Amino acid sequence: MSIDAIRDAILTGDRSEETYAGLAVPTxxxxxxxxxxEVEMFAGLDSRDKDPRKSLHIDEVEIPELAPDEALVAVMASAINYNTVWTSIFEPVSTFGFLERYGRLNEWSKRHDRDHHVVGSDLAGVVLRTGSHVSRWRTGQEVVAHCLSVELEDPEGHDDTMMDPQQRIWGFETNFGGLAELAIVKANQLMPKPDHLTWEEAAAPGLVNSTAYRQLISKNGAALKLGDRVLIWGASGGLGSYATQMALAAGAEPICVVSSPDKAEICRRMGAELIIDRRAEGYRFWDEAGTTQDPKEWQRLGKKIRELTGGHDVDVVFEHPGRETFGASVYVARKGGKIVTCASTSGYMHEYDNRYLWMNLKSIISSHFANYRESWEANELINRGLIHPTLSKTYPLEQVGQAALDVHHNLHQGKVGVLTLAPEAGLGVSNPEKRARFESQINAFRDV
Incomplete structure (x- = not known):
């Protein structure tokens, strides 16, 4: 079968353009x-009871025609992000609405409106084919992909592509995502694969590393500077683990909020010293009914932060849990501080006491994924060994439902990887000398 021939060619290490151009592409x-x-299969269930193992299928799907600005990539590995969890439990809405709207845009976008949605917003692999308008990339190149898909026909996107009216997240708001043997991406999603990483390690950072970079480092986010104190919720998780590393690399001081001693240990391995175990501390920001917040708990968190920092409030709050934590985040930021939010994994309807915001001149900044320049810079941090993958566990493609369930129930550390064409973990390193310098940091999440 031609998919086996593609895998075999990649495993030989041959990256010549002629080899891959000569391989047949399967249908x-x-x-x-x-x-x-199956969109209604979980109707009436609480979010936690919706099981991705029931809704995620491994199907044989057709390869569509390649558009002029696209690349077809043989995917060796991918990873789970929370948007795959949302897709799999059909919350807050079914993603088929995204695909239907995209399908009405133009002749090429019609391909995305199908009765199935191939999911996944990360990949590491090898370019198999490029469209007629692609000149920067060639067949045989090892690549990773960021997940920003843009059309750039409107003027709004030409200062910051995240502002493009047709901005979408590949594999979530578009079809043909990375949790598959093959994937279709726009050519301006591609970036070089760091040569010291395995396929699964290289696939893991894409979405979360770029998101954390824009949210924390970029001028479009917090613009973190030397010496800033930053509160990082979920500091050992998919997003937080990259934010923690970036804060340390930038000379800032992270205050890491975690939910277990194991996760606290991971933060220490990354180099963080100031850690709050919110479960051990017993913070309850909401009553049992989830209708009323307790400002005394905000105050208790603020007091804990000042104990750790020698009496200082934080300059920046790295926010993504949303409803559960947002009131506390607004409270604990210093006067003039920033609360930067990129997600709402615990709920979208945030509530906070506006007196602590307006009277203290604090700012709430929204941040969503990253543009190509920010994604490229974030990937270059990985390539240079300044930031490292936070991969903790890897599943085969056949167990993608279990991988998504791990993330859904917060049973994971860092990122959860998925092998697609790669037959086993540990393959794909082409620069072992470089890797040897960072081996312990690369494996920091593996045995916790």
């Missing part, structure tokens, strides 16, 4: 999908 491939016919 179908295996991908992790949700099905339009």
């Amino acid at each position: 179908t491939y295996r991908g992790a999908t949700v099905r339009k016919s």
Whole structure:
């Protein structure tokens, strides 16, 4: 079968353009999908009871025609992000609405409106084909992909592509995502694969590393500076683990909020010293009914932060849990401080006491993924060994539902990887000398 020939060619290490141009592209491939016919399968259940193992399928799907500005990539590994969890439990809405709207945009976008959605917003692999308008990339190149898909026909996107009216997240708001043997991306999503990483390690940072970079480092986010104190919720998780590393690398001081001693240990391995175990401290920002917040708990958190920092409040709050923590985040930021939010994994309807915001001149800054320049810079930090993958566990494609369940129930550390074409973990390193310098940091999340 031609998919096996593609895998075999990649495993030989041959990256010549001629080899891959000579390989036949199959008409179908295996991908992790949700099905339009099953959108109501979890109706009436609480979010936590919705099981991705029931909704994520490994289906044989057709390869569409390649658009002029696209690349077809043989995917060796991918990773789980929370948007795959949302897709798999059909919350807050079914992603088929995204695909239907995209399908009405132009002749090429029609391909995305199907009765199945191939999911996944990360990949590491090898370019198999490029469209007729692609000149920067060639077949045989090892690549990773960021997940920003833009059309750039409108003027709004030409200062910051995240402002493009047709900005979408690949594999979530578009089809043909990375949790598959093959994937289709726009050529301006591609970046060089760091040569000291395995396939699964290289696939893990993409979405979360770029998101954390814009949110924390970029001028479009917090613009973190030397000496800043930054509170990082979920500091050992997919997003927080990159924010923690970036804060340390930038000469800032992270205050890491975690939920267990194991996660606290991971933060120490990354080099963080100021850690709050919120479960051990017993913080309850909301009453049992989830309707009323307790400002005394905000105050208790603020007091804990000042104990750790020698009496200082934080300059920046790295926010992504949303409803559960947002009131506390607004309270604990210093006067003139910033609360930068990129997600709402615990709920979208945030509530906070506006007196602590307006009277103290604090700022709430929204941040969503990253533009190509920010993603490229974030990937270069990985390539230079300034930031490292936070991969903790890897599943085969056949167990993608379990991988998504781990993330859904917060049973994971860092990132959860998925092998697609790669037959086993540990493959893909082409610069072992470089890797040897960073081996312990690369494996920091593995045995916790």
